[in-house]
Amino acid sequence: MLDTIPGQERAMAFMQSAAERPHHAYVLAGPEGSGKSLAARAFAAALLCRRGGCGECRDCRLALKDQHPNEFLVEPEGRDIHVDTIREEVWTPASRTAPEPGRKIFVIRESDRLSPAAADTLLKVLEEPPADTVFLLMSARAHELPETIRSRCHTVSFAALSEAFVVEVLMAEGIDETHALLAARLTGGNLGRARRLATSEDGLAFRDAAVEALDQAARGPTGALAAADLVIVAAATYKKGLKAELEQELSPFLDQKGRPEDVYRGAIRRIETRFQRRERRAERDYVDWVLLAVSSLLRDRVAGQVGSPRADLLNPDLALSPDLSIVRATRGFAGVEEARAALAEDLNLNTRLVLERAFLALAEIAA
Numbered sequence: 001m002l003d004t005i006p007g008q009e010r011a012m013a014f015m016q017s018a019a020e021r022p023h024h025a026y027v028l029a030g031p032e033g034s035g036k037s038l039a040a041r042a043f044a045a046a047l048l049c050r051r052g053g054c055g056e057c058r059d060c061r062l063a064l065k066d067q068h069p070n071e072f073l074v075e076p077e078g079r080d081i082h083v084d085t086i087r088e089e090v091w092t093p094a095s096r097t098a099p100e101p102g103r104k105i106f107v108i109r110e111s112d113r114l115s116p117a118a119a120d121t122l123l124k125v126l127e128e129p130p131a132d133t134v135f136l137l138m139s140a141r142a143h144e145l146p147e148t149i150r151s152r153c154h155t156v157s158f159a160a161l162s163e164a165f166v167v168e169v170l171m172a173e174g175i176d177e178t179h180a181l182l183a184a185r186l187t188g189g190n191l192g193r194a195r196r197l198a199t200s201e202d203g204l205a206f207r208d209a210a211v212e213a214l215d216q217a218a219r220g221p222t223g224a225l226a227a228a229d230l231v232i233v234a235a236a237t238y239k240k241g242l243k244a245e246l247e248q249e250l251s252p253f254l255d256q257k258g259r260p261e262d263v264y265r266g267a268i269r270r271i272e273t274r275f276q277r278r279e280r281r282a283e284r285d286y287v288d289w290v291l292l293a294v295s296s297l298l299r300d301r302v303a304g305q306v307g308s309p310r311a312d313l314l315n316p317d318l319a320l321s322p323d324l325s326i327v328r329a330t331r332g333f334a335g336v337e338e339a340r341a342a343l344a345e346d347l348n349l350n351t352r353l354v355l356e357r358a359f360l361a362l363a364e365i366a367a
């Protein structure tokens, strides 16, 4: 299992030998999309599987989907990981018996976002780790983790992946070349995001929304407001579509009549909580995809005008509309990236206002 994590041979060789006699805590350090989640899942499977990670048994299959009842996944709620989350989702279950026989695995995503109080609570657990429990702390900014925590973990480093490599992985997973290339380019070689884009039910609808919004914005201020509106509507539609995914995720834990099986109540609750978080983020995520696509379209106009070959464009499958000067396209590109940064930084911002401002600026540039 562990030798299948692409592009990270050194990290995986380390984890493979670690799986035989695991230390109680690891930091998986590396840039976004470098395969840390993939590695954590394979490692969890190796630790939970009776055959050391065969990839085929029930333990492996559930672990590879982050759905094993003995696996506890913690993510930021809003910007931070709060102390209550660590108490309820780490401290308490760590001191209890595992739902199923075998090890317990705690995976803490974006662990550099632990609040100081949350980090203190986690440190107490790491200082006296319960038997048969393994903690995996993931981070793209591992240097921001408190030294007291880092010193209790083994660090495994992941390097950034190349675009060619991301395309190859996605194609091996059955995604066609156009989609794979587009997803890899739009996400700058971030494998996790590229896969989400490429496998999303939404397909390329987010980019269609971007093309349409950009056309609208070019028509002036009224068009700009319409563009913001169409992005908001597309994001809301996307959020609605997520419901079906929850039902699918829960199905392994329901009995034949569709009722939750008693032993899995905890696992079901955790999947639901994680889903609610995702749902809360869904609209923001989608707006970000659309803005990312708008950026890529503007960037392609610049590239087209300086004579870049078609194969080097971010959207090599689309015809270029050469109606913006380089200076204007560059300014528009900067404005959209500013909007993305603002939305990522401050979860309380009014999305519609940020979008309207970005598209009004584009309208002015196109005029």
Ligand SMILES: [Zn+2]
Binding pocket: 049, 050, 051, 052, 053, 054, 055, 056, 057, 058, 059, 060, 061
């Ligand atoms: Zn297995």
